[in-house]
Amino acid sequence: MKLDLKDKKILYELDLNARQTDSEIGKKIGLRREVVNYRINRLINQGIIKNFVTLLNDYALGYRTYRIFIKFRGLTEKKEEKIVKYIKDKAKWLVKVRGKWSFNFTIITKDIFALEKFINNIKEKFQKDFIELNFSLITRVYNYRRGYLINNKIDKSQYSVMGEVVKKYHTDPIDIKILKILQNNARMSSVEISNKINISERVVRYRIKKLIKNKVIIGFRSMLDLNKLGYSYYKIHLKYKKINQEIIKKIKDYLHFNPNIIYKTETIGGPDLEFEIQATSNKEMYTILDKFIKEFEGIIEDYEILEYEKEYKLSYLNVI
Numbered sequence: 001m002k003l004d005l006k007d008k009k010i011l012y013e014l015d016l017n018a019r020q021t022d023s024e025i026g027k028k029i030g031l032r033r034e035v036v037n038y039r040i041n042r043l044i045n046q047g048i049i050k051n052f053v054t055l056l057n058d059y060a061l062g063y064r065t066y067r068i069f070i071k072f073r074g075l076t077e078k079k080e081e082k083i084v085k086y087i088k089d090k091a092k093w094l095v096k097v098r099g100k101w102s103f104n105f106t107i108i109t110k111d112i113f114a115l116e117k118f119i120n121n122i123k124e125k126f127q128k129d130f131i132e133l134n135f136s137l138i139t140r141v142y143n144y145r146r147g148y149l150i151n152n153k154i155d156k157s158q159y160s161v162m163g164e165v166v167k168k169y170h171t172d173p174i175d176i177k178i179l180k181i182l183q184n185n186a187r188m189s190s191v192e193i194s195n196k197i198n199i200s201e202r203v204v205r206y207r208i209k210k211l212i213k214n215k216v217i218i219g220f221r222s223m224l225d226l227n228k229l230g231y232s233y234y235k236i237h238l239k240y241k242k243i244n245q246e247i248i249k250k251i252k253d254y255l256h257f258n259p260n261i262i263y264k265t266e267t268i269g270g271p272d273l274e275f276e277i278q279a280t281s282n283k284e285m286y287t288i289l290d291k292f293i294k295e296f297e298g299i300i301e302d303y304e305i306l307e308y309e310k311e312y313k314l315s316y317l318n319v320i
Helices: 005-016 022-029 033-045 077-088 112-125 173-182 190-197 201-213 245-257 282-295
Strands: 049-056 064-072 093-098 103-109 130-143 160-162 217-224 232-240 261-268 273-279 300-314
Touching: 005 022, 005 033, 005 049, 005 217, 022 033, 033 049, 049 160, 049 173, 064 112, 077 093, 077 103, 077 112, 077 300, 103 112, 112 130, 130 217, 130 245, 160 217, 173 190, 173 201, 190 201, 201 217, 232 282, 245 261, 273 282, 282 300
Parallel strands: none
Antiparallel strands: 049 217, 064 103, 064 130, 093 103, 093 300, 130 160, 130 261, 232 273, 232 300, 261 273
């Protein structure tokens, strides 16, 4: 779908902070509040904006996040539907993958034994079609912003990090009620939330501020239907030939400033480096990747490319 520059600026502002008011966005891009509201609703009705998510720090809640790649044989439409239904019920995030794997998903657990039980169950349930599974412990996820929306050549906007070392925050039932509402309704006002859970609006505002201060909530952004924007989604795994802390810092800055690189993931048990690209075509993706490899010539030993075909779910409070 063709969008004008104002639409793209709205999408970018929502990607920076989806909880901004219409007035705040309007002041930044030169539109009246009513016009911003109209355009956002139109983008939702067109299916370009799927929802607004609240980024949560699993580690601040005392959980662990594991990333799982899984491969099945003979994946018919019926089999896929059955597998997706089973995983979707338990996953935090789930996508269908083209490449070496069939699906990539993350799960949140309280301990390693919950992960063990889940893996054993999925192998048993789909043993006829199961080929291979690989998992790693996610330590950090860098949430960069979509600078490509407004044709930024370099994007230095502030990013958020899931997994930074923080003190565990002890939530109570009120916090959990607020987080459950906000996780896929990041723009819901504190008044609306207070009406839903029958708690004063002042308390809701205070609780949200406290959750942000304690790094339980690390940001708010929109989930977009990339296909309708003409973009595809790729995950890149790289193996280092040699590395040191100075090069790691340069790589981190390079990825942050690139407007098409949206996430960087750090794991125990995964690739040396992994990041995600959103691009208009394979050609653009390869151009971005080739420039990165040339920039760090002699550092990269090998790489693997996965294409995300369909995103099924993102839910930060789905703990198994």
